[in-house]
Amino acid sequence: MAEMAEYKLDLVLRFVTASLFIITNVVFWGAILSRIDNIAGWTFPQIILLLAFIECSELIYYTFFGFSRWIQEEVISGELNNVLTKPANELLFMWVRDFDPIAILMVAPYPIVYFTAAFAMGVEISLTSFLFAFLFCFFAAAVLAIVWLAFESLSFWFGRTGISGIFSSLFYHTYNTPFSVFPVKVKFFISLVIPALFFQLPGMVALNVFTLTELLQLCAALFLVIMLWAGLALSLWKWGLGRYEGHGA
Amino acid sequence: MKAMVRKVIAYTKVLLKTKTAYKAELVMSLLSFPVYLGVLYFLWTHVYVQTSMPMGFESLMVYYSLIYFFGAIIPGRNIFSLFENGIRRGGLAAQMLRPLNLLAQMVSRPLSSAVFNMVAMLPILVAALWFFSFVPSIVNVLVSAWLIAIAFFIAFFLFCAFAALAFWLERSRGLLNALQSLVKAFAGTIVPLSFLPGWFQDASVYLPFRFMASVPANAFLGNVPLSEVLTLSVIGIFWVVVTYSFAVWVLGKGLKRYTGYGV
Numbered sequence: 120m121a122e123m124a125e126y127k128l129d130l131v132l133r134f135v136t137a138s139l140f141i142i143t144n145v146v147f148w149g150a151i152l153s154r155i156d157n158i159a160g161w162t163f164p165q166i167i168l169l170l171a172f173i174e175c176s177e178l179i180y181y182t183f184f185g186f187s188r189w190i191q192e193e194v195i196s197g198e199l200n201n202v203l204t205k206p207a208n209e210l211l212f213m214w215v216r217d218f219d220p221i222a223i224l225m226v227a228p229y230p231i232v233y234f235t236a237a238f239a240m241g242v243e244i245s246l247t248s249f250l251f252a253f254l255f256c257f258f259a260a261a262v263l264a265i266v267w268l269a270f271e272s273l274s275f276w277f278g279r280t281g282i283s284g285i286f287s288s289l290f291y292h293t294y295n296t297p298f299s300v301f302p303v304k305v306k307f308f309i310s311l312v313i314p315a316l317f318f319q320l321p322g323m324v325a326l327n328v329f330t331l332t333e334l335l336q337l338c339a340a341l342f343l344v345i346m347l348w349a350g351l352a353l354s355l356w357k358w359g360l361g362r363y364e365g366h367g368a
Numbered sequence: 369m370k371a372m373v374r375k376v377i378a379y380t381k382v383l384l385k386t387k388t389a390y391k392a393e394l395v396m397s398l399l400s401f402p403v404y405l406g407v408l409y410f411l412w413t414h415v416y417v418q419t420s421m422p423m424g425f426e427s428l429m430v431y432y433s434l435i436y437f438f439g440a441i442i443p444g445r446n447i448f449s450l451f452e453n454g455i456r457r458g459g460l461a462a463q464m465l466r467p468l469n470l471l472a473q474m475v476s477r478p479l480s481s482a483v484f485n486m487v488a489m490l491p492i493l494v495a496a497l498w499f500f501s502f503v504p505s506i507v508n509v510l511v512s513a514w515l516i517a518i519a520f521f522i523a524f525f526l527f528c529a530f531a532a533l534a535f536w537l538e539r540s541r542g543l544l545n546a547l548q549s550l551v552k553a554f555a556g557t558i559v560p561l562s563f564l565p566g567w568f569q570d571a572s573v574y575l576p577f578r579f580m581a582s583v584p585a586n587a588f589l590g591n592v593p594l595s596e597v598l599t600l601s602v603i604g605i606f607w608v609v610v611t612y613s614f615a616v617w618v619l620g621k622g623l624k625r626y627t628g629y630g631v
Contacts, residue, residue, distance in 0.1 A: 136542050139549035146553055150563040151411075155418045158411070288400040292407050300410045 137228035144170060144295075145236070159299035164240035166297065169322035171233030172252055173295055176259040176318050178226040184264035186210075186217035188283075190271035194363060195278055210268075210356070244325045252325035259317040262345055263290075266314050269352035275359025286313060294318045311344055375467075380476040380483070401436055401492045408432050422562040426500040427589055433496035434585040435557050438516060440485035442580050443478035443524045444551070448544045450477060451531035455622075470623075471528065471615065478524055504588055511597050512588035518604035519579045523551075525611035526576065532615065535622030556582030576607035 145167070152163040161169065190213075193199040205212050244252075270283040294315040298306060310316045320337075323329065329337060409429060416425045423431065451474060454460035463473055497504070504512075530547050537543065552558055554577035561569050561582050572578045583600060586592050592600065 131542070136545035136549060139546055139553075143549050143553045143558055146564065146568075147558040150559040151415050154421070155415060158414050285399050289403055292400065292403045296407050296411055300414050302410070305406075305410065 137226075138232060141229065141232050141236070159297055161297045161299070164237055164242045165322075165326060167233055167240060168237040168242045168244070168325060169297065169319060170295060171230050171237055172256060172321035172325060173318050174226065174229040174233055175253065176256040176263075176321060178223065178230060179256050180260035180263050181222035181226055182219055184214070184260055184267075185219050185222065186213040187264040187267035187271060189217070190268065191274040191283060194271075194274045194359075199363060209360070242326075248325050248327060252321040255321040255324050259314070259320060262314045262317045262348070265345065265348050265352050269348060269355055272352065272355035272359045275355075275362050289313045290315055298323075310341075314344075314348075317341070376472050376476055376479070380479045398488060398492060401433075401489060404436055405429065405433060405496060423560055426502060428560070429500045430497060430502045430589060431560055431585050433493055433500075434512075434588055435581050437486075437489055437493045438519070438581055438584060439557065440489055441482040441516060442519050443481075443527055445527075445544065445548065446481065447474065447478050447524060448527045448531040448547075450474075451528055452534045452544075455532070455534040464623075470619065474528060475524060478520070482520065502589075505590065507594070508588055508590050511592070511594070512584045514597075515579065515584040515587050515600065515604065518601065518608060519581075519584060521608045522576050522604065522611050523580050525608065525615040529611065529615040529618045532618040532622045535618075535625050551577050551580060554578060555580040556585070560586075576611065579604050579607060 148163060148166050151158060152166070156162065158166075190199075193202065193213075199209075202209050202212055202216075266286070267283065270286045273282050290313045293301075293309055293313065295318075298309065298316055298319050301309065306316070320341075324334070412425065412428060415421070421428065451460075454463060460470075463470060466473060527547070530543055533543060554572045554575050556572070556578060557580075561572055561578065572582070583592070583604075587597070587600075
């Protein structure tokens with residue numbers, strides 16, 4: 120924190136950058152939605168709200184679960200040795216160690232500006248819906264961490280494979296495009312293989328897109344997906360860790 | 369000058385060999401290309417069934433294919449990070465000992481990446497052109513290639529100049545992101561500039577960013593009359609000179625500071 124605070128100008132620039140980044144997104148959606156009323160059911164203000172919640176999920180991910188993105192580097196560089204010497208569960212240790220409160224400072228301008236823009240455009244959501252949606256942001260961030268863990272754990276076998284890069288690319292190309300524009304097969308892929316859908320759920324929940332029954336059904340289906348990924352991620356991690364020790368010996 | 373060009377080419381060849389060793393990066397870039405196009409395809413399909421736009425759907429998809437392809441050729445984040453890291457971590461000192469001008473050394477990296485990415489991504493670009501039934505004329509391809517060469521140097525000098533500000537800022541990631549956002553908006557990489565309001569298009573004319581995407585892509589699509597190519601080339605070269613002068617000036621000032629630290 121103190122280290123980052125030394126670079127005050129850079130911090131200021133990051134805030135300016137957030138606004139510029141948002142302007143570029145608004146330019147994109149504005150170019151489309153200035154000519155049509157909605158895209159696959161999403162109006163301009165609703166898309167801005169959707170993006171606000173996506174940024175919220177990202178903020179939570181980078182703050183609380185950022186550790187999952189650096190496992191490959193730790194395995195390859197051998198820095199994982201330091202983690203293994205600690206008298207605590209490795210994942211738990213890395214989770215706490217990489218808790219990054221500065222990420223809140225870095226990423227917070229994004230959702231704040233988006234929310235302000237969405238509300239200024241006339242989007243109305245109740246406080247309950249907002250809080251419920253915010254809860255889903257935590258859920259989305261945790262899912263992303265689990266999936267990252269699975270992909271990054273492959274580095275125990277293959278080193279720097281780029282598989283997590285492929286996942287990242289798939290994820291970042293799809294997560295901020297309204298889910299409803301995709302055909303059914305693509306939607307299925309996005310829900311199961313990359314958790315892009317999870318990042319859009321908070322926005323959908325906030326806008327009451329689902330009835331209670333639909334939401335419960337969706338949660339049940341997503342719970343199964345998460346269990347599947349959590350099982351895969353932890354198995355790969357444990358299995359890979361054994362292999363890593365083997366290498367180290 | 370000849371000797372320096374020969375050195376740059378030799379160094380580029382060495383870097384190209386290193387680049388081919390990282391096959392994972394190649395796979396990643398190759399996979400990203402169709403994913404990027406696929407997402408935009410589904411998105412814009414929804415738009416085009418409801419309304420007409422200043423550019424036909426197939427042309428727009430070809431435009432985006434070109435934007436991705438050019439994006440892999442034109443320097444950006446990578447050269448910035450490389451330079452910034454060199455300044456912050458001291459790697460620049462080792463580079464300064466080499467018998468080659470610093471900018472000339474620097475240009476070898478994006479040059480090798482450009483050659484590598486161009487060869488790797490060309491089949492996907494060709495497949496995209498075939499999929500969207502677009503056959504470019506040889507003249508348009510050549511004009512586009514010429515404009516891309518200009519764009520390469522504008523982007524290279526611009527990102528180097530901004531990265532060199534790290535001599536003063538120590539951390540300049542924010543600056544990079546700000547620059548990238550500006551480039552994205554005004555280069556026409558998000559949407560073609562013709563889709564944007566008039567004032568936005570007017571502003572982009574006075575900035576160098578449109579050369580990094582919109583101008584060469586439109587030339588490829590045949591939207592730039594041959595009579596305008598000369599004018600565009602002159603403006604492009606003007607921006608190369610301006611960005612080069614800026615980069616040399618910032619680098620000169622910064623290097624004095626850097627050696628001061630080292631002593």
